[in-house]
Amino acid sequence: MPLSDLSELIRYLAASVVDDPDAVRITHKRGSEVTYFIHVAIGEEGRVIGRQGRIIQAIRTVARAAGDHKERIQVDVAAPKR
Amino acid sequence: MDKKTNLDDYLADLGISEAQEEGQPSSVSSFAEANPTFETPEPEETLARSESSGTATLEPTVALKNFLEGVVGRIDPHLQVRVRKADGALEAEIVGPSAAQLIGRDGHTLTALEVLAYTVLSKDSDHPDLRVHVDAAQYRRRRQERLVRQAEALATQVMKSGIPLEMEPLAAADRRIVHMTIKAMDGVTTESVGEGTVRHIVIRPE
Numbered sequence: 001m002p003l004s005d006l007s008e009l010i011r012y013l014a015a016s017v018v019d020d021p022d023a024v025r026i027t028h029k030r031g032s033e034v035t036y037f038i039h040v041a042i043g044e045e046g047r048v049i050g051r052q053g054r055i056i057q058a059i060r061t062v063a064r065a066a067g068d069h070k071e072r073i074q075v076d077v078a079a080p081k082r
Numbered sequence: 083m084d085k086k087t088n089l090d091d092y093l094a095d096l097g098i099s100e101a102q103e104e105g106q107p108s109s110v111s112s113f114a115e116a117n118p119t120f121e122t123p124e125p126e127e128t129l130a131r132s133e134s135s136g137t138a139t140l141e142p143t144v145a146l147k148n149f150l151e152g153v154v155g156r157i158d159p160h161l162q163v164r165v166r167k168a169d170g171a172l173e174a175e176i177v178g179p180s181a182a183q184l185i186g187r188d189g190h191t192l193t194a195l196e197v198l199a200y201t202v203l204s205k206d207s208d209h210p211d212l213r214v215h216v217d218a219a220q221y222r223r224r225r226q227e228r229l230v231r232q233a234e235a236l237a238t239q240v241m242k243s244g245i246p247l248e249m250e251p252l253a254a255a256d257r258r259i260v261h262m263t264i265k266a267m268d269g270v271t272t273e274s275v276g277e278g279t280v281r282h283i284v285i286r287p288e
Contacts, residue, residue: 005156008156009153009156009157012152012153012156013153013198016149016152016198016201016202017198017201017202017205050197050201054197055197055198055201057194058193058194058195058197058198059194059198061186061190061191061193061194062153062184062191062194062195062198065157065183065184065186065191065194066156066157066183
């Protein structure tokens, strides 16, 4: 699955669990693995992370299932801007 | 006058369907919304409105289908989602040539989809007791059938020998299946013992 499609999938998953879906943005960084960063409205980070990280872990799992397994995929919540 | 008779019939039908579909809170509430139409002078218009408001307050089955279609549609447009309501749980099935891609090791991807779907549904609904099951390529169903057969075989063994048996640790949903299966059998009882990842079922003679 191409990078942009995976971004869109992650955006959809994150947008589905927050109160302000329009504020969700995805950026990514290429290294030894591709890391996707989920940006959400201020104060909504917890929504995407979930209790004991359950939500972010679920998003990672679905993203990895959708990926082509040629590359390692990481998904994180971007640190809130100050 | 003729119209009113039709409306009464229609509402009576609604009442009947409400009684038949137990445990469907949203249909109950949409019926409650439809109730004032008994007194309103323009029944047709009011009915039309109550129908459209019914679709606006997304029934859990619809919300689940929409969410999962959004997920699988972004992975493979050929994948489809079916949702049905059963035993107080919502059961979704992902079907299509590449559906098995969404199972994951030991069903981990299905579990992840369940976590997300539950979160989405509980976000804007008042059904915290809702259970959501997601299956793909019949993985869960086949596994469940195996588990039921295994539970029945072990229970029969306990019944004959009178000696308790311990099962392997199982996830909560799987333990539930075993409890339910053996509950329907006479002469044996089940109990979950242990904590966390070692929590498992003991089958005892009654």
